[in-house]
Structures are given as structure tokens and as C-alpha cells.
Amino acid sequence: MTPGVRPLVAGNWKMNGLKASLAEIEAMRKAVEAGEAGAAELAVCPPFTLIAAAAARLEGGPVTFGGQDCSPHASGAYTGDTSAVMLKDLGATYAIVGHSERRTYHRETDADVRAKAEAALKAGLVAIVCVGETRAEREAGEAIAIVSRQVRGSTPPDGAPDTVVVAYEPVWAIGTGLTPTAADVAEVHKAIRALLGEIYGAGGATVRILYGGSVKPANAKELLGIDNVDGALVGGASLKASDFLAIAAAYR
């Protein structure tokens, strides 16, 4: 936790969720409105097909939402892409950019991710910039170097503390049930904090740095209590309101 920073627990549904899943989003809103969710901000990032319907269910309430990616362009002939402007038009707060699944399966580079983050900011969204090392990189002792390169290369230099979130997601911890030790998380988050100070000056002290990778109700309290961990980016456990809320309860 970082003093003075409101934590963010964000759910990344990835390519999961059909219309019936909107009931989970309604349940999240109800629980937060009933004061059952604790102090953190809750955000949900459903697949693009559900965002408009999710927006209608979340309108005027305390649960925020976003997209899992955005185009670096505002509009135009980019078949299949979705722009940050379009997300903003639906009332979104966030765009996740540079998730490792996009870096891997869509070969997104740091420069691509930065262009998307800049488009998000320009549209008035907050960019959640994802970084994280692979297992081989960690075993080679390169985790800090890789994450530092990604933070330097992917964050928008014109960002401000409230328009950028960094999510540290070790690739080997995503969907595997494995998590780094608390000491390893603390080391990486401390390094990211120092870099954010270099990039954003004093404002870097209050940029939210999330941890992601196999966050579950059972490990949330330990992971979210680590210095410089200001919330979580949750995959699988964000699909069910009960699990997601149990994770957010770490901040009660």
C-alpha cells in the first residue's frame, strides 16, 4: 500500500463472458453500493462485446469499467480495432494496454504499447500499462532489467499520477496458480516506484502500481499488503462477483 493512494482492484475478463455474465457485474455494483466491498475502487474490463451492456448496468454507480486494449488511432480504416475514444464514449474510465497476452500473441512492442497508452490519455482515459518478465527472464536474474525496460518504453511520458496505472504481472504467474514471494513482489514494485519518480517527478510517488498474476481470495491479503502494491489486476478470479469481492475485501 502507498499512503494517500486509493487502491484499485481491476478485473480483466480476457476473452471470457457472455450476456449471462452481466449478472456478475450487477452483483458487483450491488455489493459496492451496499458498502460491502471495502475501501478500494473496483473496476471491471469485460470483452468488447459486453462493454456497452456493462456500461448501462454500471451507469451512475461506483464501479468503473474499461477496455482490455485500445487502438493507437482515434478512428479510421482499422478493421477489428476499437479506439479509446469509443471506450470513452461509453463512459469507460480505463484502457488496459500492453498485457503480456497482447505482447506475445499480437507481438506488441514497448513502442506500440506507449502509442496505445498515449491514445488512451488523449481520449481522457486512464491507461493501465502492463509489464512483467517471463519465467526464463526471472531465472536468468533479469526480472528487474526487463520490467524497467518495459516501464521506460511503454508508459506515456506526458502522463500524470492520476492518468497512468502500472500493472506488474509476471508472465509465469498468470493463470498458473503460482505467485512470486512477497519479497520478490516488493523488490519489483520498489524498482517501478523509483522509475516512476524519474519519469513523472514527485507525481510518481502516487501512481498506482498493481500486482497481477494468480491473485485469489486466499492470497489477496498478503499480496495487497506489500509496500508499493496499490491494488490488483485480476484475471480468472474476477469472473465471479463473489471471488472478486473477496479479493477486494483485503482492503476492508
Ligand SMILES: O=C(CO)COP(=O)(O)O
Ligand atoms: O493476466 C492477468 C490479469 O490481467 C492475471 O490473470 P490470472 O488472475 O487469471 O492469473
